[in-house]
Amino acid sequence: MSPKPVSRSTRRTRRPQHATIRDVARAVGASISTVSAALNGTDYVSAAMRAKIEAAVQQLQYRPNDLARGLRLRRTHTLAIVVPDLSNSFYAEIVRGMKDYTAAANYTVLVGDSRERWAEEKLFLEMLHRRRVDGVVRVPAGDGNASQAAQVLGTIPVVYADRYPEADHPVAAWVGVDNARAAMDATQYLISLGHRRIAIISGPTTTRTAAERLEGYQRALRAIGSMHKEYIRNGELDMAGGARQAIELLTQAKPPTAIFCANNTMTLGALEAIQQLGRACPREISLLGFDDFAWSTLLRPRLTMVRQPAREIGMTAGRMLIDTIEERTRNRATQTLPTQLMVRDSCAPPLRP
Amino acid sequence: MSPKPVSRSTRRTRRPQHATIRDVARAVGASISTVSAALNGTDYVSAAMRAKIEAAVQQLQYRPNDLARGLRLRRTHTLAIVVPDLSNSFYAEIVRGMKDYTAAANYTVLVGDSRERWAEEKLFLEMLHRRRVDGVVRVPAGDGNASQAAQVLGTIPVVYADRYPEADHPVAAWVGVDNARAAMDATQYLISLGHRRIAIISGPTTTRTAAERLEGYQRALRAIGSMHKEYIRNGELDMAGGARQAIELLTQAKPPTAIFCANNTMTLGALEAIQQLGRACPREISLLGFDDFAWSTLLRPRLTMVRQPAREIGMTAGRMLIDTIEERTRNRATQTLPTQLMVRDSCAPPLRP
DNA sequence: ACTCAAGCTCGAATCGTTTTGGCTGCCCGC
DNA sequence: GCGGGCAGCCAAAACGATTCGAGCTTGAGT
Incomplete structure (x- = not known):
């Protein structure tokens, strides 16, 4: 009925163990407390003793055991x-x-x-x-x-x-x-370039950041009265997700002239999709991303992005x-x-x- | 003479501490050993007791302290x-x-x-x-x-x-x-395309991998009798280093027609340099890198590279x-x-x- | 001469586990 | 009625550090 007890006894291999504070103490003929006091500078220890301890520590290659330390110190x-x-x-x-x-x-x-x-x-x-x-x-x-x-x-x-x-x-x-502010600024930048049909590829709205970025985007577009449901997409945050949404956006009847991607991997996916479809970026379609990354200047075109510190x-x-x-x-x-x-x-x- | 002892006593704040195995034992009126045996399945424990312990563990949100465990278990x-x-x-x-x-x-x-x-x-x-x-x-x-x-x-x-x-x-x-083999294969690929003036940008020879890659490169070129000292460069492994060496190589009197870079960051640097100098890749200059990376297909041109698993x-x-x-x-x-x-x-x- | 503090050292308790060996019943086969 | 194995439980000794309190010398102040 009750399970057979499992013996944990991995054979007690005598791996040569590390030096302990006790070894140091023995080596210099002092007590453990004294060694501890010397090493941590936490109590009086004579210069002579301190020197002997230093030497022993060096010679034994002693390193305090952080497990024991953590246990005691909490x-x-x-x-x-x-x-x-x-x-x-x-x-x-x-x-x-x-x-x-x-x-x-x-x-x-x-x-x-x-x-x-x-x-x-x-x-x-x-x-x-x-x-x-x-x-x-x-x-x-x-x-x-x-x-x-x-x-x-x-x-x-x-x-x-x-x-x-x-x-x-x-x-x-x-x-x-x-995030809302940043997304709004970014969208307004696209508007200032003359764009009106601006799409967003956002993440799942269960993540607050994605929701906020969407919010900022909408605020900017509502201000000029050109928000359109069909330009709002959200899905997975990865590259494949970005690519898929971009393709859907670009192949519809009246495609957007600019895409705002709410994170960096989706931006890369969108770029890939644009290139696959043979659209010229930025001439035919503008792309603006979120979360800059180190090698974004190596891509062609060099990506315009919102940089977070x-x-x-x-x-x-x-x-x-x-x-x-x-x-x-x-x-x-x-x-x-x-x-x-x-x-x-x-x-x-x-x-x- | 001896330094004033530093008191470590950060005021002993009574942060509400975690439940211990002792707390569990007390809760079910058993001994510590029994609880341990039950949790690890390492000795006989009655079903009733086991159940009570499970419950207490759940209720107290007990989690074993891995510090103590590690200390004991070594x-x-x-x-x-x-x-x-x-x-x-x-x-x-x-x-x-x-x-x-x-x-x-x-x-x-x-x-x-x-x-x-x-x-x-x-x-x-x-x-x-x-x-x-x-x-x-x-x-x-x-x-x-x-x-x-x-x-x-x-x-x-x-x-x-x-x-x-x-x-x-x-x-x-x-x-x-x-590494030697991989570098040799890569170089031979360039040779098979018709290249003879092939340069290498390698890392510092203190790292064995860099030395081996250089070795493989040399072996391939010696075999066709066209190894030239002035095409061999090594330096830092980073992007800036790659860029600098590439510029030096490309601006000399008789520049190479292909560059083999011995790691990925240097390859990116070289690509940047090539673009800065306005050279067309691959028409005017071929580039072959080491250590593939995920987004290497996003760059233009898509980089030919030696992939390590x-x-x-x-x-x-x-x-x-x-x-x-x-x-x-x-x-x-x-x-x-x-x-x-x-x-x-x-x-x-x-x-x- | 007495007190007191400073300087130096140590023993023992503690942190939270695992593990060893032992103790109790109990049932079974003689 | 007894030896012995099994099931179930426990006390105590580690593991390697820190720290508290106390003991023992000195030297200085009174």
Whole structure:
């Protein structure tokens, strides 16, 4: 009835173990406490003893065991960040920014990729809990359920980056950009070039950022009274999705003269589609993207895009996290960083038919 | 004389702590050992008790503390990988491959970026040692000193990926490609198109892979007796380096008709340079690169490149590492994976003057 | 001469797990 | 009526660090 107990006894291999603080203590004929005090500078230790300890540490190649340390201290000096897509350079850059900032404060960061799926994100968050990370920054997966995160993370501090947490939750710490504003500016730029038939390819509206960008686009078009339902598309955030929507848009009876893509991978997809259809960009069709990336100047045409300060978002998230962890501040502030429209070659006035 | 001891006492904030196994035990009126046995299925526990424990675990949101676990078990179920440049999609893909493979075996992986500097890599490796990771895969930084790694890592198992460790060390586990062969094949392809004045932009010869690729290139050209010193360049591995070398090559009296770039970022740099100089690629100058990347089909011309199976390299490295950790095997084998020449649009026969 | 503080060192408790060995019943076969 | 195996449970010893309190010398101040 009851299951046969499984013996965990992987044969106790005597792998030559690491030197411990006890080994150092023995080597210099001192007590463990003294060695600890010497290494951490946390109590008086004579110069002579200190020197002997230094020598022993060097000779034994002693390195403190951070597991034991973390257990005792209840602090691991580890942070984590989870993003929806690590191969997207936008998120990669956020991660890099956070790593750079927090490394200076002596934190390590674990990075996770949810692939836009809450199920995967949850697995990662549970792992973080077990490892007792000191804090985590989340760019929540796009398929909802973000509110369950508090459950699995318990009391571990969280900072949100880029995307909002669920609306019903009290907005915690957050850093990002004013998406509606940025999208409106971008759309107005296209309008100023003379475009009227402007399409948008947006992400699923379950992600707040996508919804906000759509909102900004609509506000700009409503202002000039030329918003048309058939030019509004949304779907998957990836390249294939962008390409498919672009093809649908361009092959309809009265195609748009400009396309605004609400993230970077969809922009690439749209560009691919345009080239496949043999349309000239920007002469026949203008393309404007979101989330700049490093090699966007290598493409032909060089893409005009809305640039988000990805690195700064990462660094700010790191800073906010560390601040709340070390209780330098308890303000659950939200930080809004500025965007920038990088005007390059992919947008031009529309053809006068 | 002796320094004033620094008090570490960050005020002992009573952050509401996590539930422990002891809490679970108390909740169900059992002993710690019983709870542990139940959770790990490592000893007989009655069905009734097991159920009560499950319930308590759920109710208290108990999650085992992996620090304590790792301390006791002397196993952290954590691996690490350190690469020279995370923003290079080639290495990013290796990392991704390793993560995917090892996640299935329930390992977490820490990833580090050495930026081609041993000093940075060393810092990272020291951190890994303190955290007692179970193993690490290294793509060693290009500036030598790789042999010191054994020192700082102690007895932690290592697998090398892509790049070789120093020659003087006994070659440990390694996975990568036959660089000399791949470079030779690529060069022969250019020869078969009719090129004779073929240049190479290679990396610093301190990295074995760069040296091998140069070697393969030379072998192919020597075979037809048209190797020329002035067509051999090496320098930094980044985009700017590639661009600079390409400009020097193309502006000399008798410029090459084809350029072979020994990694992906330098290839992008060369392409940029070619476009800046207004040379038509591939009509006037052919370009062949190394290390394919995802969006290479978006560039114009679509780049012809030698593809390395990055993902497989990462997965294989992960597998080898886990195998040696779990002592399924102790063969310090080396694995050579096949490359593939992705023929696209950036190479054409040379102009007949 | 007495007190007190500073300088130096140490023992023991603690952090949250796993694991070993032992203790209890109980049932079974003699 | 007894030995012994099995099921179920537990106490205590690790694992490797930090930290609290206390003990022991000195030297200075009174």
